[in-house]
Amino acid sequence: MDQIIEINGLSKTFFLEKKQAVCALRNIDLNIKDQEFVCLIGPSGSGKSTLLRLMEGLIKPSTGSIKVMDKPLEKPISQAGMVFQEYSLLPWRNIIDNVVLGLEFRKMAKKERYEKAKDILKKFGLEDFHESFPYELSGGMKQRAAIARAIATSPKILYMDEPFGALDAYTRFQMQKELISFWLGEKRTIVFVTHSVEEAVFLGTRVIIMSARPGEIMGDFHIDLPYPRDRWNEEFAEYFKRLMDLMNRANEGKMMKGCVNND
Numbered sequence: 569m570d571q572i573i574e575i576n577g578l579s580k581t582f583f584l585e586k587k588q589a590v591c592a593l594r595n596i597d598l599n600i601k602d603q604e605f606v607c608l609i610g611p612s613g614s615g616k617s618t619l620l621r622l623m624e625g626l627i628k629p630s631t632g633s634i635k636v637m638d639k640p641l642e643k644p645i646s647q648a649g650m651v652f653q654e655y656s657l658l659p660w661r662n663i664i665d666n667v668v669l670g671l672e673f674r675k676m677a678k679k680e681r682y683e684k685a686k687d688i689l690k691k692f693g694l695e696d697f698h699e700s701f702p703y704e705l706s707g708g709m710k711q712r713a714a715i716a717r718a719i720a721t722s723p724k725i726l727y728m729d730e731p732f733g734a735l736d737a738y739t740r741f742q743m744q745k746e747l748i749s750f751w752l753g754e755k756r757t758i759v760f761v762t763h764s765v766e767e768a769v770f771l772g773t774r775v776i777i778m779s780a781r782p783g784e785i786m787g788d789f790h791i792d793l794p795y796p797r798d799r800w801n802e803e804f805a806e807y808f809k810r811l812m813d814l815m816n817r818a819n820e821g822k823m824m825k826g827c828v829n830n831d
Contacts, residue, residue: 572725572757573623578632579782580618591782592618596632599777600786602724605751606756608766609811610778611819616761617729619783623759624650624727637724646674648725649718653733655710656794657702663713664689664698670721681720688716692746707741712746719756728760732767744770748795765811769804770797777814787814 578596581589593615600606607615621627622634625644634641636648649670657666664685672682689695691713702710711731718726732740748771751758761769767792768775777787791807798804 570602571599572602572637572651573598573759574633574635575599575623576633576635578619578622578623578629580615580627581630594782594784595624596783596785598682600757600759602757603755605773606760607772607775608759608761608778609763609765609768609775609815610783611780611815612763614818615783616778617779619778620727620729620759620761623762624648626650646721647723648727649721649723651711651728651731653730655702655714657704657710657717662701663694663705664700665696666713667701667717667720669717674721681701683721685716688720689713691750694717700799706739707735708743711735711743715747715750719754725757725759726828728758730761730763733763733825740767745796747771752795765808765815766799769793769807769811770799775811777811777818780819786818787811802805 575598578593579591580593581591583589596619596763606669608619610616618627622629623636623641625636625641625648636645645742657663658669661669664682667689668681669692671684676684686695686698689698692715694709694712694716697705697709702713732743735743745760760768760771762771772791775787775789776785777783777789779786784821789807789811793801793803793807794828
């Protein structure tokens, strides 16, 4: 597989009130291959979501470079989609009108975009809720709709920022299974932020462990387990233990200074 995301020497510093500098990320080197399922884990404040937004082009690095599909990243690109934890559905639009939003921006013919949206909603079990509004749906259904909207434009890369964090345990497990089924069928590249080590082992072909702020990469694990994965499997438990040990070390790490900044 070819590299689809290439990050070299990346750092990010934010400036708060009174020009106080906060170093979020430092010295990030990361390559992601086409069709990988990469999970980012680490302590709160380790810069996981910041790194995801940098990959998406929503914010710019202070130093370093990002290339996506062999081109320098200057702004969000049409070949990438984003799913947030808070769903971000437009409350004044029904579900199918939310899903076709990106296709509208691409000026796809009305009939074609609604046919495509119906097919996608059917894949996610929402075929009977086309005309429903977000407030009428459960958390799991809203997240399905948000994922459907993100993939409607057929992105090669799907960025997901703790998309299942607000769901109850049962719904979360179901959504994990549905996401794996989608990924196995479509073979997109997925970069998935989570706080859950178990979720990372269940989903990812690869897990990146971030240190405490400023976030640096302190571990890079390939998960060599077949799908669907069994949480009670001994090999699953061994991966979980190894990653938890690294997470504990990351949580115990002290904040460090010294981000380089060119802002």
